[in-house]
Amino acid sequence: MMKRVLCLLAGLFLLATATSQGEAAVQPKQPNILFFFADDLRADTVGAFGGKDVHTPNIDALAARGTKFTQIYCMGSRHGAVCAPSRAMLMSGRMLTHAPDNLKGIKTLPQYLRDVGYETFATGKWHNGNESLTRSFPDARSVFRGGMCDHFQVPLCDVIDGEVVNKRNPEGHSTEHFADAVIDFLKRHKSSNTDAPFFAYVPFTAPHDPRDPPQHWLEKLKDLPRPELPNNFRGQHGLNLGKMTMTVRDENLLGWPRDKEQLRDQLVEYRALVSHLDAQVGRVLATLADAGLAEDTLVVFTADHGLALGSHGLLGKQSLYEHSMRSPCVMAGPNIPVGESRNQLAYLFDLTATCLQSAGVDAGAGVHGQSLWPVLRGKSKGRDELLFLYAKTQRALRVGDHKLIRLPQIDRTLLFNVKADPDELHDLSELPAMKPLHDKLCERMRILQSECGDPLAWTAKDQLPVEIDLTGKRWPADRWQPQWIRKKYW
């Protein structure tokens, strides 16, 4: 079965590369690639993606001069630290089941790009182990190795000639350190007068919690209306998604049932963290423009996944709902349509294939992603379906507007029409009218699970209680939360 999938994927890739060769003539040269990757950035908290009462002028401006992808997703995770596999999928261009967190033995995007003459650079969060870091980015500055940190006490290091050096704990906000590092890189690149294109990877660790923006950003935004709770806010989730979701650390940032006003306070802080990030992206893009590099640079802005922020009674990204798996995504630069939007279904790791195609790389069957160039050119309907996997507790299948979520631990299947019901509040699975569709999607999900090598049984041996009430449960603060946040919420 696996062989069949790989053959299929290889076939798709051949198609993609055939297109790329045909189109190579159109592209004058390999573009620079500046790739921003935010952490836990929920799509609808960005203005260009429908955010209300938010302030993201730089990302919005990037969207205005580029193309937005409105249905691009993280494929999921094997565990609660969803950002690690999301980054592994992005770096490898491979699907979750074939992209181990440490990327052992897997050639990465920057390695492919260096092979065809790119200069590569990274700064920011690396959550995929040392070996893959130094191999992928022998030249990197201000790298934070890990999953999360106190933004004002971020432990950094550099990678020089493939060696980790200059470990330090500088003052200042993580987002600014990373922006400074890439700005410095852009200036160096410019002054070196090299002909080589660059690939600069800028994964922030914001707006991941602690929701701790520089205080003056809270001040700056104080005149914006207080954020509303999401439409699908609930005090608790109710249905038992298992420990790997219900009480995972991301969920412990507030008690149960979720307090509306405390949550809105957190949304204020999250919003400021996002606006601060936006401002830093603005600084980097200004540097790019000042250096005269904007015209030759493909800019990608996206995030590893979304965040629940109170939707469905959840706070984190350990579920397969839209708010948690969907990312905001903008591409701008050479040959990217201006001011357009694409709603085709895509995985984040399709961006890897897209970058490879831009650079003229044929990665063969090693990469599972499908280049988005045909979609950008309006020549493709994109993917027909997306499979999502989370731990051993949730599976989801998106086909057209419908999304099936399977919960093996409680033997429940949910069915949503995410277009008619973007908040995923109206489970259609019990409606007799949906039975044919429901059965079809169930069958398709099993086939896709088997094809991608996901062994999870349809129904778990050990069943959990279907509902769970977490009222009054303890919710310990972790060591990353700064004092003022502990004081305020715990």
Add this chain to the structure above:
Amino acid sequence: MRLPNIVILYADDLGYGDVGCYNKHSKIPTPHLDQLARQGMRFTDGHSSSGICTPSRYALLTGRHHWRKFHGIVQAFGPSVFDDARLTMPEMLQRRGYRTACVGKWHLGWDWSGAKNEGAKQQKGKGFAADQFDWSQPVPDGPLAHGFDYYFGDDVPNFPPYTWIENDHVVMAPTVPYVASPKPPEGSHEGRPGPMAEGWRLDAVMPELTRRAVSYVHEQKDEDQPFFLYVPFTSPHAPIVPSLSHAGRSEAGPYGDFVAQTDATVGAVLQALDDAGLADDTLVVFTSDNGPEHYAYTRMRNFDHDSPGGLRGLKRDVWEGGHRVPMIVRWPNVVDANQTSDALVGQVDLMATLASLIGFELPQDQAEDSFNLMPLWLGEVDRVRDFLVHNTFAQKWGIRRGKWLLIDHKDGTHTRVPKWLRDRYPANALDVMLCDLEEDLEQKVNLAGQHPDVVAELRALLKDVRGRGHSAPRLAKESN
């Protein structure tokens, strides 16, 4: 999610081009229907079974074409068109626990024999006299006998008895002969002679039906079981009697105002669903029983308003204008908003669609012509049926397959076409008419001579569908 409530709003003689979202040049404001379309799926190729009232209602409520049984309408004091064994839509829904109600125009017959005095006879030109009935007697074999838990309405707005009927009882005993009050500002009053409740006002009918439908919705607020509410309006059927509050709202005369009032009634029912917090759990279907009445031709000239919306023919005709009607489906969270479908669909299909919705297995001898539209509503497919028979009276038949529309007659006309319009359509020398609706939606050009093969195929298909007693795909095996 539990089974949704179901509301069917059924306009009477409303034209394809009377509604703004179907005709951007319409002279009539229809903000609520336009909004309903934005919130749901709008069908551009939806059809009633017949070009007249009773047969279309029969097909809507049974999933069986009227022409397998009858062609005409139920006359005043006429008997029911339903056999006892005939499964109706509300009966099917009752079996799955729905509470069912009909508020409005029934026009599917009753058994008046118990109420009518022995030997009572109609006097020519005057109909029955009021004292020929014992109005306190129950009137069986109406809505309550065919699946509705509750009925309120006036049966037929232009037929006696001119009074309200609630469930199976006459609410106000008619005591006087019919006089049209007020005198309709457009067209003839069309009222047939017969008994009338004293003080009966034609223009009070729609406001009262609206009020009743709205209060029925409010009463459902805290019920556990879902409800089915069928609201067949008496508007904009003649007598054309818009309320004062709607007079002058349109630029298409009193009829236009009556359509605007019809739209307002739709708005009132939808508002009630919102106010009762039921909108999210309610499937709403809006459509019309047939094309617009013959006054539409005069209206084209007087008001430059095109009630058939560019289609040829009007009510009663087998032309598209007779049976192609507005059709809108809204089901929040399930059917995507703001969609337009050009799939060929019939009102006769609602039965199998709702059967699918509630998980009801239709018996072999019921809903014989009904196609399940659910996959279309859900966006899984963009076409469900390939053919559809069009028929009003026994002499003229049409059959549609894909883009081809065949009328097995030299024309599809029943309603008289005024002189000034006749030249618009070339005379047809053949005994058959074949049109390509993709190129010629107005059915002006007869291609029968050029495509004898298509003519032969469609005639054979028509004969087959008429002959075999059913056309629903789930029954197809049986015929093989």
